[in-house]
Amino acid sequence: MRSPAISAHLELLESLNVNQFKTNSLEVTQGDVFICRQGNNVDSHEFVEEAIAKGASAIIANRAMTLAIPVMVTESYYQSLALVKAFYRHPHLRLKHVGVTGTNGKTTVSDCLNQILNRSCRSAYIGTLGAKIADFDIPLDNTTPDGVTLLNLFNEMGKQRIDLNIMELSSHALSQDRAGFVSLQVGVITNIGQDHLDYHKTKDSYVQAKLQLIDRIRPQGTLVVNLNDPHADAAIERAAQRVNILTFAIENSQADLNATQIVSTLRGTCFDLVFKEERITVNSPMPFDYNVENVLAIVAVLISLGWTLKAAGNAIELLKTPDGRAQFIELSNGAIGLVDYAHNSDGLGSLLKNVRAHVRNRLIVVVGVTGDRIQQASAIGEICAQYADLLIFTSDNPMGAEQSELFRALTFSISNTPHFEISDRAEAIKLAKQLSEQGDLIVVCGKGNETFQYVNDGKGKKQRYMGDLAALQRTEEF
Known part of the structure; x- marks a missing residue:
């Protein structure tokens, strides 16, 4: 049964030509409904006029407001969220979900x-x-x-008739319960290292955030976990007797x-894949041992979804x-670049450990550290110096x-x-090219495919x- 307030709100929303719901006033476009939220640092109720100026057709707030x-x-942001679910007729329930978390490998696996x-x-x-989604690429801030x-x-x-959603779940999202209403058919933990201590403060808090993925898996769903990870036992214990468990590992x-039987080159890897009594040889186009672990996670998900080992190996x-x-x-000039x-x-x-084994001449590394990881900076510099020639x-x-x-x-x-220190990232890469020669490998780390920098405090701009x-x-011309 819906409350009278929710029913009245739904009736109003149905009378509007709602485009989407937005929580960031900067992203509001014509016909959007702006949802206000009182956060720890920002109260978005203060930005309703900006949302209206950008074309908002209505406001969902947690306090009375007199507007045009x-x-x-609603009583809270979570009641606002329930209203959106009801308006959309609970689209998450019509999908199967695979959730992937881990310190590294989430994006590749997903x-x-x-x-x-x-x-x-x-x-x-x-x-x-x-x-x-289908033929659409939609940028996201997080x-x-x-x-x-x-x-x-x-x-x-739902509009595009999608059957299955594969999503990365970050430690921030898990601890903040951003996707708490999503029930996973399969949950994957690629590995748990150490990261984001600016937010989580302690390693234990970070690990606990990652392990919360297990609680999002529906009963009799499947947990896929790296058995070689130090936290595998804790994950398996947490999942035991509630969900199925499928473990993967290299040489275990x-x-x-x-x-x-892993053979790795800069252009890919060849290895034997063993599941129960079955063994196949796989040629993966992705290089390095850590990508073998990523492939294992991918295959484990496919098996949990009913694929045969052979079909999964062929797909890889x-x-x-x-x-x-x-x-x-x-x-x-005969050098190779790696992003x-x-x-x-x-x-x-x-x-860098994997790359070092394949360098014919010198290893040149271009690297920085994000402002929120300054606590890791010394360790990052030391690790890079251990493997790099320049x-x-x-x-x-x-x-x-x-x-x-x-x-x-x-x-x-x-x-x-x-080492050199060059603030302009493009100029730093230019210098690496100028200093390189045939047989060198230039590894540019940190941004991947990103075409932006967060320069100001936080991720606002x-x-x-x-x-x-x-x-x-x-x-x-060099």
Whole structure:
């Protein structure tokens, strides 16, 4: 039974030609309904006039307001969210959902799953690369958007007859319960390292946020977990007797799905995939051991959805590496460029360790640290210095932090590795190209396919940036 207030609000919404619901006044367009929320730092009730000026047709608020357009008052943001669900007729319930979390690998696993599943059904993706629904690419500000934005996306998926939604679930989103109303058929934990301590404060809090994914899996759904991860036992214990568990690992016969006999090159990997008594050989177009783990996670999800091991292995061989993830380019001087999203200490360590084994001459690394990860900066600098022959430190979403402070933190533990500090990211990449020669490998880390920088405090404003791949591709006289 709906409350009289919700019924009245629904009747009003039905009388409007509602485009979408928005929680950010800057994103409001003609016909949108603006939803106000009292946050810890910002009260969006203060931006209703801006929303109206941009074309809002109505306001959903948590307090009475006298405005030139209709106002619907709810008790809380969560009641507002319930109103949106009712208006859209609960679009999330008409979809099957796969949720992917982990310190590293979320985007590769999710995007590749979407590539594969779109060949046999109609799937969609939500994550770091934005939202991909049918032929539409929709940019997003966060890996996992707020609940209202998710409902907008789920409603669009319904219009496009989507069957399955694959979404990345960040630690922020899990701890803030942004997608708490979404019941997962499959939940994936790729790995749990250490990240975002500016927000979570402690490693235990970060791990707890990741493990909350398990509580989002519906009864008799499936948890896919990396058995080689130190937190696998805690995840399995939390999931036991409520959901099915499918484990994967490299060179670990105790895992349900195991990869052995790995041969890796810069252009891909070949390995044996073992599931129960079945063994097949797979040629993956994605290089490096950590991508073998990502492939295992992908195959485990496919198996949990009813695929055979052979069908899953065949699908892996047709994959395209996601944009900005282990993306190679050959340079005119005989050097090779590699663009990758690795940006935290765990991801960078794994990437550079794998890359180092394939370098014919020198390894040149272009890297920065985001303003919210300054606590990791010294470790990041030290890790990069361990593997690189030459380091060029640059900007990577400073988010209001002084670049000089970020450089100071990055170089704190570096002694012998030659290095430069270039604030302009495109100029830093240009210098790497100028200093490179045949046989060198230039690894540009941190931004992947992103074509912007967050320069000011937080993520409120983006500054355009050409992108790492474009900077490597620039043809200039050196």
